[in-house]
Amino acid sequence: MRRAFCLLVLLMLFGTPLAIYRGWLPVPPAWNPWTPLDVRQPPNLLTGYKLMRLQRDPELCRMALDSSVLRYTAVADSEPAAGCAVENAVRVQRAGVQFSSAFLASCKLAVAYALFEEHGLQPAARQAFGQPVARVEHLGSFACRNIGTSQRRSQHASANALDIAGFRLKDGRRISVARHWEGAGQEALFLRQVRDAACSSFNVTLGPEYNAAHRDHFHLDMGLFRLCR
Structure with missing residues (x-):
């Protein structure tokens, strides 16, 4: 029973992000870590992570900037x-x-x-x-x-x-x-x-x-x- 529970936890920890990344599990863009940051949307728990990704990815940066004024x-x-x-x-x-x-x-x-x-x-x-x-x-x-x-x-x-x-x-x-x-x-x-x-x-x-x-x-x-x- 305990082993099955641990496997379930591991599946949730690693399987859910993979499912979101592959598009198998639809989530709103604001809550998808891999979608570009949209400045028009209110900041949430993922905003800091999305900001961090921008500096090494000029194209991702441009997409975020173009969502702003x-x-x-x-x-x-x-x-x-x-x-x-x-x-x-x-x-x-x-x-x-x-x-x-x-x-x-x-x-x-x-x-x-x-x-x-x-x-x-x-x-x-x-x-x-x-x-x-x-x-x-x-x-x-x-x-x-x-x-x-x-x-x-x-x-x-x-x-x-x-x-x-x-x-x-x-x-x-x-x-x-x-x-x-x-x-x-x-x-x-x-x-x-x-x-x-x-x-x-x-x-x-x-x-x-x-x-x-x-x-x-x-x-x-x-x-x-x-x-x-």
């Missing part, structure tokens, strides 16, 4: 500065919002941003102010440098990070991390909601509560480790 151009693999290679990257021109400038981004960073805007940033803006964000003001993505004074390369060194300093609403009002984070008004509440939403989309989200170096922006990256501060 991002306007982008593919960028050839290069080493813009010695020791800082950029692979499977795109130049993001705009999304549902305008950006203060176009920026270079690894594929999975660009897709993570699209998820963040669609399911985190804009819902938070509509809840707080009854209107969407029209412009995102950032401090850049690619910078060939280490983390602080350490010997470890920053995620910026591979265009795998983006620093956001503020947001401009549709009516022209500007929400600044530096100016409004410490406040007690609707702007401060909105920034905390944005920080929390970013933690769901990016592997690392660092803001003013992390250290003084981040007092005026949110650092968002898709590194190997998860950290939300």
Whole structure:
């Protein structure tokens, strides 16, 4: 009896994924680990895995990006500065919002941003102010440098990070991390909601509560480790 139970468990653990992969067991695309990530669908338990697959598969990346409203151009693999290679990257021109400038981004960073805007940033803006964000003001993505004074390369060194300093609403009002984070008004509440939403989309989200170096922006990256501060 116990042996039969163990065989049944093994069949479920290994047989079910194989059946889904082969198409023998139909499941909704959002719950199929091998279907492309659709940015329009709400994130679920498989979203992180699907994001992870994108960086080594440019075609899968393109399919995910094309499910979003991002306007982008593919960028050839290069080493813009010695020791800082950029692979499977795109130049993001705009999304549902305008950006203060176009920026270079690894594929999975660009897709993570699209998820963040669609399911985190804009819902938070509509809840707080009854209107969407029209412009995102950032401090850049690619910078060939280490983390602080350490010997470890920053995620910026591979265009795998983006620093956001503020947001401009549709009516022209500007929400600044530096100016409004410490406040007690609707702007401060909105920034905390944005920080929390970013933690769901990016592997690392660092803001003013992390250290003084981040007092005026949110650092968002898709590194190997998860950290939300």
